[in-house]
Amino acid sequence: MKCQILYFARMREVFATPAEEVALPDSVRTIADLLNWLRARGEPWCSELAAGKTFRVALNQEMASLDQMLTEAAEVAIFPPVTGG
Amino acid sequence: MIRVQQEDFDVGDELRQLRAAHPAIGAVVSFVGLVRDLNEGSSVLCMTLEHYPGMTEKSLQQIVAAAQQRWPLMGVRVIHRVGPLLPCEQIVLVAVASAHRGDAFAACEFIMDYLKTKAPFWKKEDTPAGSQWVDARESDDSAAARWGN
Numbered sequence: 001m002k003c004q005i006l007y008f009a010r011m012r013e014v015f016a017t018p019a020e021e022v023a024l025p026d027s028v029r030t031i032a033d034l035l036n037w038l039r040a041r042g043e044p045w046c047s048e049l050a051a052g053k054t055f056r057v058a059l060n061q062e063m064a065s066l067d068q069m070l071t072e073a074a075e076v077a078i079f080p081p082v083t084g085g
Numbered sequence: 086m087i088r089v090q091q092e093d094f095d096v097g098d099e100l101r102q103l104r105a106a107h108p109a110i111g112a113v114v115s116f117v118g119l120v121r122d123l124n125e126g127s128s129v130l131c132m133t134l135e136h137y138p139g140m141t142e143k144s145l146q147q148i149v150a151a152a153q154q155r156w157p158l159m160g161v162r163v164i165h166r167v168g169p170l171l172p173c174e175q176i177v178l179v180a181v182a183s184a185h186r187g188d189a190f191a192a193c194e195f196i197m198d199y200l201k202t203k204a205p206f207w208k209k210e211d212t213p214a215g216s217q218w219v220d221a222r223e224s225d226d227s228a229a230a231r232w233g234n
Contacts, residue, residue: 009135009207010218061140063203077137077205081221084134084165084206085118085177085197 001072003034008079011055014044024070031057032066034076055080086161087145089136091168094178099162103182107159114189115180116197122172127212134167134176137205141165148199152181155195156188163196165206195232202229 006019039046058077120132160182179196183189208219
């Protein structure tokens with residue numbers, strides 16, 4: 001399936017892009033699968049998204065948990081903990 | 086009423102509009118967040134607020150809806166600025182109206198505590214030593230957690 005991934009704040013700088021469209025293999029079904037797939041690219045994804053790193057993921061503009069299923073044309077966003085207000 | 090905007094806001098105007106909504110309003114509580122010129126010892130020259138267009142507005146609507154479910158409110162106004170801001174400038178307004186002050190105080194604090202931990206904004210500070218992203222604070226998570234689910 002195809003998904004749009006958005007990056008914000010420091011992660012946008014580290015990944016050097018605000019967004020990318022990805023074509024995912026059938027084996028990638030959940031947010032956790034997507035993170036593994038990104039980590040497999042190597043640096044900087046494997047460091048930035050390593051287990052123990054603090055970041056948040058949203059799916060279609062709602063905060064998401066790792067076990068949530070992706071859907072075709074989903075909008076996924078990966079970003080640091082928020083600091084508004 | 087929720088707005089995410091670059092422009093500054095006039096607190097007096099916003100409170101006047103809030104009060105005008107309902108004659109039974111007996112209490113209006115407001116909070117204004119400002120850019121400080123000092124964060125952990127470095128002088129802040131400029132602070133830039135980044136946000137997630139679309140999710141930002143949704144998230145603020147969810148937070149306000151949660152407050153309206155918990156307390157009998159007669160109006161809520163939330164304005165959050167984005168883009169580059171200078172020290173002493175206004176960042177955010179949360180204003181709440183209700184019949185009595187207890188509900189207004191609690192709802193205003195609740196909305197701010199949730200905004201600090203859930204609304205997708207990020208702050209970047211420019212200092213003489215360079216630019217840095219502001220880290221989220223554990224105290225903000227604790228403040229949100231004390232409201233329960």
